[in-house]
Amino acid sequence: MSPDQSPNHTDANHRQFTPGNFAIDEYRPIRVAVIGAGISGIVAGARFPQKVPNVELTIYEKDDGVGGTWYRNRYPGLACDIPAHCYQLTFEEKKDWSGLYAPGTEIREYLQGIVDKHKLMRFIKLHHEVVGAQYNECTGKWHVRVRHIDPDTGARSELEDVVDILVPAVGVLSRWDWPDIDGxxxxxxxxxxxxxxxxxxxxxxxxxxxxxxxxxxxxxxxxxxxxxxxxxxxxxxxxxxxxxxxxxxxxPFASNTFATLLDRGPDGAEDYRFSAKEIERFKTDEDFYRRFRTVMENDMNSxxxxxxxxxxxxxxxxxxxxxxxxxxxxxxxxxxxxxxxxxxxxxxxxxxxxxxxxxxxxxxxxxxxxxxxxxxxxxxxxxxxxxxxxxxxxxATGYDTSFQLPFEIVGRKGVHLNDKWQPHPTTYLTMCVDEFPNMFMVLGPNSGIGSGSMLIMIEYEVMYAVQATLKMQRERLKSIEVKREALLDFDAYLESYFPKTVYSEKCRSWYKMGAEDGRVVGLWPGSALAAVKAITYPRWEDFNYEIIDPTSNRFYWLGDGQTYSEKTMTGDRAWYLREEFLDIPPGK
Known part of the structure; x- marks a missing residue:
């Protein structure tokens, strides 16, 4: 048999195709819609434009301000129930909290400050309530229906947004109702x-x-x-x-630790206000502030x-x-x-x-x-x-913890998410659901944290959605959808994990949708640290993919064999020498 007649050569001929007429990093535009401008939406507003090139981001918020539950809740005494220095984003520090447990007003100001600093209002549409979203299998797009109420006139209108990626970030404790008490x-x-x-x-x-x-x-x-x-x-x-x-x-969590760090006397652990002198030290002594925050985080994660x-x-x-x-x-x-x-x-x-x-x-x-x-x-x-x-x-009777969304999300073949989540919700790593491609939830079912800070979970879940968006954009994918068997395996892990915990004991809790017994649907199966380790690097093998281009070749996205900076002779063609890309071994 001659070389030209070898099986490999024949197979290659059958698989020939015309490469794409674009550079490998000439990324197609990609549209993302986030539902909710609470902490999750704010983090998404900061991270998507930072990490995803050529992205068009819209964050829909039904209220007239940002902050989610911190914007809506104004009751007397409202405060964070974990130490304030542990309730802040990794990329936005605050050094002038008034006390160990920050009042709601300060948290609202902190979140608004992030929005202002990063100019996130260009992405956020207030008074815009998402009332439905439906996936189109032919195009691989989400059609999002949004109701707008003009705050000045009260006039109502409805619009439709068509996006590539849908990020529901409505949270768990966001919908309240009156208790069922006669009279x-x-x-x-x-x-x-x-x-x-x-x-x-x-x-x-x-x-x-x-x-x-x-x-x-x-x-x-x-x-x-x-x-x-x-x-x-x-x-x-x-x-x-x-x-x-x-x-x-x-x-009070970490109260003795914070008192020790501040060199207070034996009674200092029950005075939760920071003195003017202590706040000034946080602001002016970087080493002290860094040590205080790190030790407090370590304590919370213990x-x-x-x-x-x-x-x-x-x-x-x-x-x-x-x-x-x-x-x-x-x-x-x-x-x-x-x-x-x-x-x-x-x-x-x-x-x-x-x-x-x-x-x-x-x-x-x-x-x-x-x-x-x-x-x-x-x-x-x-x-x-x-x-x-x-x-x-x-x-003070709590929230709707049924995990039934107040609007319809419809996936493949007309499947409704609320129907799929009966009698209880099932997800893949809390963020994805089979039959709902190109959808990545933040603070979905089982994403609550039993030990640690919720904010680190929010940041890493947003980055998971960012990584999925980058993969879709880079590899020119029409859809990315979690495999049913991967979701069921995570579900089996949940069922196997919680019996060894106190959460499965008989007590009424929103962790179990307000029931005394039954399935734990509110919490991640483990600690906050374990959660972020689990979702830092996506398991891409757990997903199915469709290619957006009319070809069966999975490497069509390689394009014409060059980068955009070479094609246009612009930009940095030695980017790998920049400091942020260098990874120098520490030596002996």
């Missing part, structure tokens, strides 16, 4: 939901100046209630906290073992929290017996709640654990017949 709407006093409280042009402190003669009820014992109660207790005549369930109150059943850290945390709760409730010890759970620490979301236990023992506070029967025109009646006259009711 709630009959109440003739002030009625507020913590997520719907809006002081508008005033601060809540200014509004609370009128509450000194008021009788106020707070319904709930979740994170919002635990912050709300100590904030308004000194402002009102009488405060009733209606508590249905039980909860652990954590010793708590994973507490989430494991029977671990030493779990037992230590239980003993510590119980002793702390009993000590702070010594004036009303029966509250400790009523409030302290039998389920393990961290089974439901932990919050330190500085000041909550101290507020409960004040003379003007009544802790009510008898279930509510109904709300009347003038107050609340419990099932034992007791009635409390009230002027103001705050419902």
């Amino acid at each position: 709630l709407r009959d109440f003739q006093g002030e009625l507020h939901h913590t997520a719907g409280f809006d002081p508008q042009e005033k601060t809540w402190q200014e509004i609370a100046d009128d509450w000194k003669d008021k009788k106020v009820a707070v319904i709930g014992v979740g994170s919002s209630a635990i912050q709300l109660v100590p904030a308004i207790q000194p402002k009102v005549q009488k405060l009733y906290n209606y508590v249905r369930g039980k909860t652990w109150l954590a010793v 708590m994973h073992a507490a989430t494991l059943r029977g671990s030493n850290l779990q037992e230590q945390a239980t003993q510590l929290f119980e002793a702390n709760m009993r000590r702070k409730l010594v004036k009303k010890p029966w509250i400790a017996e009523s409030l302290m759970p039998t389920f393990p620490v961290a089974c439901r979301r932990l919050t330190p709640g500085p000041g909550y236990l101290e507020a409960l023992v004040e003379d003007n506070v009544e802790f009510v654990q008898t279930p509510i029967k109904r709300v009347t025109k003038t107050g609340i009646e419990t099932i034992d017949g007791q009635h409390h006259e009230l002027d103001i009711i705050f419902c």
